[in-house]
Amino acid sequence: MKWLITLTTGAAFLVLTLWCTPSVMAADNETYVVDVDNGSSLLIREEPSSNGKVIGKLRDGDLVTVFDEAYGWVKTYYGNQVGWVASQYLFPEQQDRNFLHTQKQTAMNKKQNASRLSNQKKSSTAGKNEQKKSQTVKPLSGYTIILDAGHGGKDPGAIGIDGTYEKDLTLHTAANVAENLEASGANIILTRDKDSYISLENRIKISNRHNTDAFISLHYNSFPLPTASGISTYYYTDGEDLDLAENIQAAISNHVDLKNNGTRQADYRVLKKNSDLSVLIELGYVSNPLELGKIQSQSYQDRVAAGISEGIQRYFIR
Numbered sequence: 406m407k408w409l410i411t412l413t414t415g416a417a418f419l420v421l422t423l424w425c426t427p428s429v430m431a432a433d434n435e436t437y438v439v440d441v442d443n444g445s446s447l448l449i450r451e452e453p454s455s456n457g458k459v460i461g462k463l464r465d466g467d468l469v470t471v472f473d474e475a476y477g478w479v480k481t482y483y484g485n486q487v488g489w490v491a492s493q494y495l496f497p498e499q500q501d502r503n504f505l506h507t508q509k510q511t512a513m514n515k516k517q518n519a520s521r522l523s524n525q526k527k528s529s530t531a532g533k534n535e536q537k538k539s540q541t542v543k544p545l546s547g548y549t550i551i552l553d554a555g556h557g558g559k560d561p562g563a564i565g566i567d568g569t570y571e572k573d574l575t576l577h578t579a580a581n582v583a584e585n586l587e588a589s590g591a592n593i594i595l596t597r598d599k600d601s602y603i604s605l606e607n608r609i610k611i612s613n614r615h616n617t618d619a620f621i622s623l624h625y626n627s628f629p630l631p632t633a634s635g636i637s638t639y640y641y642t643d644g645e646d647l648d649l650a651e652n653i654q655a656a657i658s659n660h661v662d663l664k665n666n667g668t669r670q671a672d673y674r675v676l677k678k679n680s681d682l683s684v685l686i687e688l689g690y691v692s693n694p695l696e697l698g699k700i701q702s703q704s705y706q707d708r709v710a711a712g713i714s715e716g717i718q719r720y721f722i723r
């Protein structure tokens with residue numbers, strides 16, 4: 406039918422327009438640093454595709470001048486040739502220099518530092534308050550929190566009884582939690598801020614490459630029995646991870662009326678392979694009609710954000 410064809414063409418045009426719009430506009434001639442594991446290399450290809458012919462290699466720490474960006478690839482010059490490299494291995498020069506000059510800390514060192522930092526912060530806060538009573542120091546100033554909206558893109562996650570995708574709920578929750586934590590002074594990094602597919606490896610890489618104080622993965626649950634319900638927070642290692650999980654689980658449960666399923670140990674990849682302090686929160690069952698209704702309300706989202714923020718503050722500032 407004609408109207409259908411017109412509609413389809415219109416939709417295809419819209420999709421093409423959206424797809425062709427680069428998600429990040431690289432400013433003119435920005436310099437980036439290659440960050441790959443020692444010994445491995447980043448391939449330069451003729452085209453912005455993993456099928457493009459390889460024309461060269463870059464090593465960890467190499468500098469790349471970027472002229473253009475498309476589909477997650479950046480355009481650079483290699484000799485007198487145009488080449489493309491995958492953007493996920495490139496970091497702004499300034500930021501990366503700081504990173505490279507910071508010795509990679511072991512997970513335990515980092516956790517000890519986090520608690521030392523919080524003590525320093527307490528005393529410096531007290532000092533500042535005496536000097537300048539009018540100046541408020543926000544409780545999470547200086548802390549970098551990674552918020553990881555579960556799933557995304559081709560991976561919808563759990564599918565709710567009304568067809569809602571977990572990936573959309575987690576994205577909304579991450580934005581809401583980010584706003585709340587930022588108001589408390591935290592520096593927030595999102596593993597994704599749109600409906601895009603990010604592999605678990607890349608989520609961990611994002612955590613590892615920043616000076617991350619805590620990595621918080623956000624999810625919703627699903628189960629064949631519609632009566633399954635409640636919230637739980639997962640951790641991998643006993644000790645600090647468990648401690649953070651308990652603080653967050655308790656604080657969320659204070660704010661929302663969903664069943665408290667407590668903390669649970671699990672070897673989820675984003676936790677197990679993560680050298681930073683990390684937890685994964687399951688914020689209710691999309692397979693439970695009653696619970697899904699609550700989850701979709703803004704009031705629930707606000708309460709969850711308040712709970713997570715409170716739990717993180719209780720963990721760090723003690």
Ligand SMILES: [Zn+2]
Pocket residue numbers: 555556562563571623624625
């Ligand atoms: Zn999930």
